[in-house]
Amino acid sequence: MISLPSFIKHQFGIPEKLLKHRTKMIIDTDSGGDDIHALITAFDLAAKRNIEIIGITCINGNSFIDDGIKNITIVQKIAGVTIPIYKGCDRNLKQQITLSSKFFGDDGMSGHQEKYLKELNITQYPLQKEHAVDFMIESALKYKDELIIISLGALTNIACAMMKTADFEENIGLIIGLCGNILGLGFMNNGVAEYNVHTDPEAAHLVFKVLAKKLIVIPYEGVISVSEFTITKVFEQDSTVKGKFVKEIYEGMKNTNNRYDIQDPLCILVATQPDIITEFVERPCNVILEGEGRGMLTVKWLEKDPQANLVTFILKVNENQLIQTLSNVVN
Numbered sequence: 001m002i003s004l005p006s007f008i009k010h011q012f013g014i015p016e017k018l019l020k021h022r023t024k025m026i027i028d029t030d031s032g033g034d035d036i037h038a039l040i041t042a043f044d045l046a047a048k049r050n051i052e053i054i055g056i057t058c059i060n061g062n063s064f065i066d067d068g069i070k071n072i073t074i075v076q077k078i079a080g081v082t083i084p085i086y087k088g089c090d091r092n093l094k095q096q097i098t099l100s101s102k103f104f105g106d107d108g109m110s111g112h113q114e115k116y117l118k119e120l121n122i123t124q125y126p127l128q129k130e131h132a133v134d135f136m137i138e139s140a141l142k143y144k145d146e147l148i149i150i151s152l153g154a155l156t157n158i159a160c161a162m163m164k165t166a167d168f169e170e171n172i173g174l175i176i177g178l179c180g181n182i183l184g185l186g187f188m189n190n191g192v193a194e195y196n197v198h199t200d201p202e203a204a205h206l207v208f209k210v211l212a213k214k215l216i217v218i219p220y221e222g223v224i225s226v227s228e229f230t231i232t233k234v235f236e237q238d239s240t241v242k243g244k245f246v247k248e249i250y251e252g253m254k255n256t257n258n259r260y261d262i263q264d265p266l267c268i269l270v271a272t273q274p275d276i277i278t279e280f281v282e283r284p285c286n287v288i289l290e291g292e293g294r295g296m297l298t299v300k301w302l303e304k305d306p307q308a309n310l311v312t313f314i315l316k317v318n319e320n321q322l323i324q325t326l327s328n329v330v331n
Contacts, residue, residue, distance in 0.1 A: 009281070010281055010315065019274075023146050025052065025054065025149075025150060026054060026056070027053060027056050028059065028136075030108075032071075034264040036071055040245075045273065045325070046268075048272075058086065059156055061195075061196070061199060067107050067108050085125070085126065085127050087127055089160060093156060094202060104250070116245075136168075140171035144173065147174075148271055150177065150267050150268065150271055152177065152264045159204075169214070175215050176216045177215075177267060178264060179204060180197045180204065180285075181197075187220075192295075194219075197296075205289055213310065222314060234327055242331075266322065269322060282311065284299075285299045
């Protein structure tokens with residue numbers, strides 16, 4: 001997936017942060033097509049690993065937050081599960097409204113949302129009254145090191161939880177997310193920023209600075225370097241309800257850039273099948289907040305201070321295991 005110069009020390013196998021089996025999970029999502037694919041994957045794999053998904057929290061991003069709530073309701077109905085949904089932040093830390101990326105169309109489901117709402121006879125959305133940030137804080141206090149948060153969108157909800165209570169960072173067990181790029185390969189207007197960090201750089205800056213030792217990142221470059229031929233195999237499984245659903249909700253992205261991105265499902269696999277990891281690196285890093293590089297993640301590759309706050313970056317995974325698992329989930 002990602003190859004770095006030989007003088008940069010790599011590590012192989014499972015990162016120490018993942019050696020402990022955690023049993024409680026929150027999925028924080030902006031509810032676009034890849035997020036919905038990740039949720040289907042999580043519903044299947046978490047149950048097999050004795051992990052309880054205690055809540056799904058929403059944020060603006062790939063879809064507007066209210067569309068995201070509809071999308072989560074749809075995927076739960078298709079998967080046959082009922083998990084509490086919590087509405088989170090629709091603005092970044094600068095109080096700017098986070099606009100929909102439209103990578104997956106206006107509704108986050110490549111235009112298929114209305115069809116599925118009708119087919120599944122969904123007229124109500126069982127939203128919890130509690131705000132997502134408060135739910136995160138209470139869950140971290142209750143479950144402590146047992147809790148893992150999967151971050152599939154901007155880090156705003158997590159940053160707000162940190163700002164609201166001083167002990168959140170001490171209580172939380174682990175955060176795994178697609179949040180950043182390590183080689184400067186971006187796809188936002190400035191060419192160097194990954195979408196989730198670019199959406200709220202201030203939130204990302206805070207999380208990377210304070211929670212580095214509890215943070216595992218799947219860099220954007222690692223996902224796009226998985227061969228298109230390999231990824232396409234997942235979307236050939238369209239003879240089942242889940243397979244057809246996943247293929248349809250990716251149509252918007254496929255039509256936009258002629259590829260399928262599976263970064264969010266990969267976050268779920270790293271959390272539930274850590275043996276999929278074959279290579280990783282741990283380094284301190286920073287998020288650029290000003291100038292043309294705003295939203296870019298800068299990694300201190302030559303840092304040798306053992307006391308530095310080190311973020312774990314996943315460089316390579318077992319691609320055969322990746323594709324086989326994702327294919328099995330939708331079969």
